[in-house]
Amino acid sequence: xxAQIKSRIPSKAAKDEIIEIxxxxxxxxxxxxxxxxxxxxxxxxxxxxxxxxxxNEVVTSADWFPSMSANPFIVFYARATESGKITIKxxxxxxxxxxxxxxxxxx
Amino acid sequence: xxxxxxAADLRRRDFLAAAGVGAVAVATLPxxxxxxxxxxxxxxxxxxxxxxxxxxxxxxxxxxxxESGAAEPIAVTVESPMTAADHVKALHIxxxxxxxxxxxSWHFTPRSGKAEVxxxxxxxxxxxxxxxxxxxxxxxxxxxxEIKVTISGx
Numbered sequence: 001x002x003a004q005i006k007s008r009i010p011s012k013a014a015k016d017e018i019i020e021i022x023x024x025x026x027x028x029x030x031x032x033x034x035x036x037x038x039x040x041x042x043x044x045x046x047x048x049x050x051x052x053x054x055x056n057e058v059v060t061s062a063d064w065f066p067s068m069s070a071n072p073f074i075v076f077y078a079r080a081t082e083s084g085k086i087t088i089k090x091x092x093x094x095x096x097x098x099x100x101x102x103x104x105x106x107x
Numbered sequence: 108x109x110x111x112x113x114a115a116d117l118r119r120r121d122f123l124a125a126a127g128v129g130a131v132a133v134a135t136l137p138x139x140x141x142x143x144x145x146x147x148x149x150x151x152x153x154x155x156x157x158x159x160x161x162x163x164x165x166x167x168x169x170x171x172x173x174e175s176g177a178a179e180p181i182a183v184t185v186e187s188p189m190t191a192a193d194h195v196k197a198l199h200i201x202x203x204x205x206x207x208x209x210x211x212s213w214h215f216t217p218r219s220g221k222a223e224v225x226x227x228x229x230x231x232x233x234x235x236x237x238x239x240x241x242x243x244x245x246x247x248x249x250x251x252x253e254i255k256v257t258i259s260g261x
Contacts, residue, residue, distance in 0.1 A: 018220035018221055019220070031206070031229070031261060033206050033261055054218065057218070058216065059216060059218045059219055060213065060214065060215055060216065060219045061213075061214045062211055062212060062213045062214065062224075063209075063211065063212045063214075064211045065207050065209035065210055065211060066205075066206070066207050066229075066261075067202050067205045067207060067209065067210040067211075067228050067229045067261075068210065068211055068226065068227075068228060068229070069177060069178035069179075069226075069227035069228055069229055069260075070177070070178065071178075072226060072227065073178075073226065073227055074224065074225065074226040075182075075224065075225045075226070076213070076219070076223070076224045076225075077219060077220040077221045077223060078218060078219060078220050079189075079217070079218050079219070079220035081218060
């Protein structure tokens with residue numbers, strides 16, 4: 001199943017306001033420790049990196065390890081500097097990049 | 108039947124038994140490799156270098172007891188003005204009891220507004236969760252939180 005991303009990002013903010021960015025991505029976050037019914041270890045497949053950019057400038061990023069839960073639900077913040085586009089990219093172990101973005105008007 | 112065993116048979120039995128034990132040991136190794144506090148210490152040394160972490164400024168908010176360790180909410184807040192001159196550069200969350208001690212490492216900039224994150228984490232057993240904040244001046248602050256876990260989530 002392709003990863004689905006739900007996001008809650010405000011569409012408007014005052015200059016220098018601190019906005020909340022809430023995201024949930026459907027992903028098994030297979031830790032690499034579990035075994036299937038036949039006892040074979042299921043290979044690790046997690047989102048190992050998240051990067052949030054505002055008009056292509058990195059605001060916050062994170063490295064994730066197998067202790068992150070399945071279907072990660074995360075909240076972090078950003079200072080509203082200028083109108084534009086907020087993009088969040090999730091880098092998968094298999095090389096895929098899951099991406100979502102939102103437009104925001106500041107002022 | 109055992110009376111009729113030849114020396115070769117016995118050796119063969121011993122060999123099979125030994126091989127069996129070996130195979131089981133190898134097969135269970137990844138599961139046995141549970142993190143211990145010293146593994147967490149080793150990871151922290153890699154993440155923050157030789158800095159001496161001080162208590163304070165960082166606060167972990169999570170429950171004291173989790174019924175299931177599959178997805179336990181955790182929020183970590185760091186006190187900081189988040190200006191270009193004085194901000195939190197990184198926030199590392201480390202587990203003392205999960206198979207891998209690393210949980211997540213967050214990298215902030217002054218544009219992050221505030222150094223605060225929340226997410227959900229897996230908990231393999233009753234353990235201490237730690238958070239380390241690396242400030243822009245190189246100082247490191249930390250907090251820890253003990254949580255009891257009824258059902259493992261790893």
